[in-house]
Amino acid sequence: MGRHELARQRRRWSPIALAVMAVPVAAAMTAGGGVSPVAQDTAPVIERAASPATLVAAGIAPVDTAQWRAVEAEPVVQALPVGVAAESGLQVKTILAARAISAAFPEILSIGGVRPDSLRWHPNGLALDVMIGDPNSAEGIALGNEIVAFAMRNADRFALQDCIWRDTYYTPGGAQPGGYGHYDHVHVTTKGGGYPTGSEVYFQ
Known part of the structure; x- marks a missing residue:
């Protein structure tokens, strides 16, 4: 087996690794296109590319899956709208x-x-x-x-x-x-x- 064949084998990347690497690249490209980088929702891209269990199995990220599930299950805090009570004078x-x-x-x-x-x-x-x-x-x-x-x-x-x-x-x-x-x-x-x-x- 020649050196060129070895080089080609070393360059092979798993689809999961490519998905993870694509996030900062995508963010850098959109930042130059008039979109604020603060507004980029990059974390869900990683979530959609691979589950935490898959990332751990691939040796890519040491994710605590129990903690991940707890964060996902955390209820969204929402402001309460005005109800049917007249609020004037209430504490x-x-x-x-x-x-x-x-x-x-x-x-x-x-x-x-x-x-x-x-x-x-x-x-x-x-x-x-x-x-x-x-x-x-x-x-x-x-x-x-x-x-x-x-x-x-x-x-x-x-x-x-x-x-x-x-x-x-x-x-x-x-x-x-x-x-x-x-x-x-x-x-x-x-x-x-x-x-x-x-x-x-x-x-x-």
Whole structure:
């Protein structure tokens, strides 16, 4: 076998290696064509060219596949849109709770907020009235129960003080039945967090 034949064999590259090498070359070419290199989405090109397991098997990249899967499975953080509650006069944690409930329960068509009351919660923007359609039906009762459970799961995030639903007073520490009313809506109280400045972004 001659030296030229050996040279040709040494120049053979696997398709995986070529795919990996193509990324910086493609980025360099587009950078000169009026496209900002910052905007180049090069990482997904590598992902599409070969899976992490294939790259490891080929000895090209020491990728931790478990970590890769964890990153891929990480939920996307999105801003919450304005929900059905009127937000004027509400404090920031109350707004967060109102938007999150609207996003999680699109069947809720009305959430009350600031209103005159002998107690301070509603006038000070600390409370919501999540109105339940057909509240005495099995479906309405189940929906109210789900909203209470949702609020309790997010108690820290909402700075939740309490919920009241169907004669039961709920706090993150437990439930106390008897004498509380609220059969047509779920009352949600937060600790407020202060009034918004207008620059807040509320996340899911």
